[in-house]
Amino acid sequence: MSTLAIEARERITLRHGSGGRAMRALIEDVFLQRVEANASPQDVGPEAMDDGAALWIGDRWIVVTTDSHVVHPVFFPGGDIGRLSICGTVNDLAMMGATEVLGLTCGVILEEGFLREDLERIQASMAEACREAGARIVTGDTKVMGRGEIDGIVLNTAGVAATGRVVRDCGLSVGDRIIVTGAVGDHGLAILAARHGLKLEGDLASDVAPINGLVRAALSAGGDGVIAMKDPTRGGLSSALHEMAQKSGVGIVLEEVAVPVHEPVRAAADLLGIDPLHVANEGKAVIGVRADAADAVLEALRAHPLGREAAIVARCIAERPGNVILDTGFGKRLLSEPEGELLPRIC
């Protein structure tokens, strides 16, 4: 084979791992090609591309989810890779309606030469996040790669929970309201600032937190009026809303001024020319609710320490199905869907 022919073979790019359209296309083309049928018609399997899977065992669902964590730097303002790994998995389970965690698994891959005291600091941070979430690590695995074979540390966590009701990320109808549980953009901009040593770092901190307790409060207040949930991680609020709109076949009108954004985030985003709506969050949920349940859910969220800034930010319409319309207060335009995350290795 000529060099040219070899070069023409398709290669993975950073875009494929960044939570946007390119990644979804790769997953659909490669990983979902040989997916087996669900064991039970109630199952939520990989073809749903939800935050996790829900497996019916006769009297309840077992919800399962997994995430690998490759964030760089591993210690950042507001958290570290350990806290991120626990919160990411707990939150994915919560997004399926499963707020009581049965157990978490943790696979650790270390580069030869990694400092043991850093590993201990990360492990302590995981333990603290577990305490906050009422969760525990029940089993793990440790691998070590040679120097230069991996950059420091990679964590993989999987989570298992049982639930009597599964909440999907689809099923929104015209008239439904969408709530975001707090300010957006903190995690992604904190990582960006930490990575590049930007001066503005002092004011920015990741929002990384386990929100299963917050979600439990919302579900308790809203009952069946809570229709859909998704966490706005890679690709931010914009990516989450686009997925929900596409899967539900509705249009979503987002009121820009209603979206809470912390001042340092807004300032940094303006400076860097980044839209906070496209930036990753690690302690927030996007919750779709029936209009008549919206106030009760909002009140329950605001009564929780992690939901004080919750706000109703959008509503579902019949027009423009699959799209997100940004209402800026001065006019309306289609919000672009992130192709990929703005920077790699963010979570």
Next chain:
Amino acid sequence: MSTLAIEARERITLRHGSGGRAMRALIEDVFLQRVEANASPQDVGPEAMDDGAALWIGDRWIVVTTDSHVVHPVFFPGGDIGRLSICGTVNDLAMMGATEVLGLTCGVILEEGFLREDLERIQASMAEACREAGARIVTGDTKVMGRGEIDGIVLNTAGVAATGRVVRDCGLSVGDRIIVTGAVGDHGLAILAARHGLKLEGDLASDVAPINGLVRAALSAGGDGVIAMKDPTRGGLSSALHEMAQKSGVGIVLEEVAVPVHEPVRAAADLLGIDPLHVANEGKAVIGVRADAADAVLEALRAHPLGREAAIVARCIAERPGNVILDTGFGKRLLSEPEGELLPRIC
């Protein structure tokens, strides 16, 4: 801090990831320091350091396990990283007595530039191994790291299964017999040969296979007479027997001539000065049985395509608790416990 002081800080070495004593010490010192109590007294948690965790949900156990796969090369005689990841997880569940898999998760971490056709080949191999095991991947995660930040591909799989009876890797008593379900050493030597381009490679192939069906046959034939199971992966048969002896507080007498070893494995091991008892396997189980159940279990194993070479290789004694005594046919000596795997990145 002086350079000297920095250099004195303890760093992770390849030994810490290789399945032997060094790894167990790291896990005990770092990861088990802050372990929460089990939610239920029936639980098998991380402090058990078994092949996975078993979580009691009132009427059955949910068994959970996880593994990261960093094997190099990713394609090797007899398998590839994809087949390895599915089999490793299915087999860990089976070692806990859970032979019917509810679902598997798969986290993929790719290096920028990884060939898409290789990814597709790996994915096809995972699908094939799933078919053999009667299992399926229910959810996944994809991350991409920059060039040089990771060596090619790392897979993490977690597995979930339900079972009415958990089999541990301890609980052996004096008089119990130990069965190995087939020949040992194939996987480790196939990897070694492939990595170093040894001529002997032609005759060597990994034994990587899902053995949940084989284990089901053993459990069905042996019932409560099956006391303990462990898969002899990193550290080989020797490491598995040492762990079982230590956890059960018995001595184990291993009859060297009874252990099945394929001729190419024996030849390669002799040439390289390696003991096949210390070499990793990926399609074998070590099964501890009551003496009166041994023949029935052996017969059931040999009737299965993956167990034709099963053999009773050892018995448990009261003397030398925690040790493995090798009976060579010419005399007896203590078998050494592998400190770590002979070569890194083997699974």
